[in-house]
Amino acid sequence: MGNRFVKPEEIFEISQFRNVIKKCKKPFIQSIRREYQENSDYPFDAKFMCKIDAYFRFIWNxxxxxxxxxxxxxxxxxxxxxxxxxxxxxxxxxxxxxxxxxxxxxxxxxxxxxxxxxxxxxxxxxxxxxxxxxxxxxxxxxxxxxxxxxxxxxxxxxxxxxxxxxxxxxxxxxxxxxxxxxxxxxxxxxxxxxxxxxxxxxxxxx
The missing domain is CATH 3.40.50.150 (Vaccinia Virus protein VP39)
Incomplete structure (x- = not known):
């Protein structure tokens, strides 16, 4: 197949950044069974952090x-x-x-x-x-x-x-x-x- 250009949304759900501050209240956090650190707007788990790393490597190369x-x-x-x-x-x-x-x-x-x-x-x-x-x-x-x-x-x-x-x-x-x-x-x-x-x-x- 060869190499192909990977769109950022294929590595990382960019909408999470835009909506997470509004959505990530305690009921929402509990409903999706993901843990958030104190004072953090984003999930704190390996799945999310791997996406974060991939996203930043993509935009800054x-x-x-x-x-x-x-x-x-x-x-x-x-x-x-x-x-x-x-x-x-x-x-x-x-x-x-x-x-x-x-x-x-x-x-x-x-x-x-x-x-x-x-x-x-x-x-x-x-x-x-x-x-x-x-x-x-x-x-x-x-x-x-x-x-x-x-x-x-x-x-x-x-x-x-x-x-x-x-x-x-x-x-x-x-x-x-x-x-x-x-x-x-x-x-x-x-x-x-x-x-x-x-x-x-x-x-x-x-």
């Missing part, structure tokens, strides 16, 4: 915006904060086998343990990052956070989250933060970093 492709191939240390189901890391750890990947989330119910158990270069840690990131200074080459702005207050970003991600990021490392322009606050302090390069990836479901 990449896993990330930071120029880290070369170091990932040669060997780097990558951190995904509030990694959720870990689908992003599972994709990366199989593609970049010389690098090591860590996912941290305050819940471990959705960690892909069965899929990750035979992979030597990825691990998942249950930990609340408000208690600090459990790694030494200057550990990571690349730190990734997706749609996490609204889960922390402005004070928490300024006094805990930003200082911690800067602390564990190597000098000259990259920090990539995605946020939703519709319902996530933008804490400008995220871009006021001195030793790291920062990519802010903006997205709006229109």
């Amino acid at each position: 990449s896993y990330f915006s930071s120029p880290v492709e070369r170091i990932l191939h040669s060997g780097a240390f990558i951190l995904d904060l509030r990694c959720g189901t870990g689908t992003f890391l599972l994709d990366l750890c199989t593609k970049y086998q010389n690098s090591n990947f860590v996912g941290i989330d305050h819940r471990d119910a959705y960690f892909p343990r069965d899929l990750a158990k035979n992979l030597k270069n990825v691990k998942f840690i249950k930990h609340d990052i408000l208690g600090g990131i459990p790694y030494e200074n200057n550990t990571f080459d690349f730190i990734y956070m997706r749609f996490t702005m609204k889960y922390f207050t402005e004070a928490e970003w300024k006094t805990i989250i930003i200082p911690e991600i800067v602390r564990v990021c190597k000098h000259g490392g990259w920090i990539e933060v995605w946020f939703n322009l519709i319902n996530e606050p933008v804490h400008v302090d995220v871009i006021k970093l001195t030793k790291c390069f920062v990519i802010l990836r903006l997205w709006t479901p229109t």
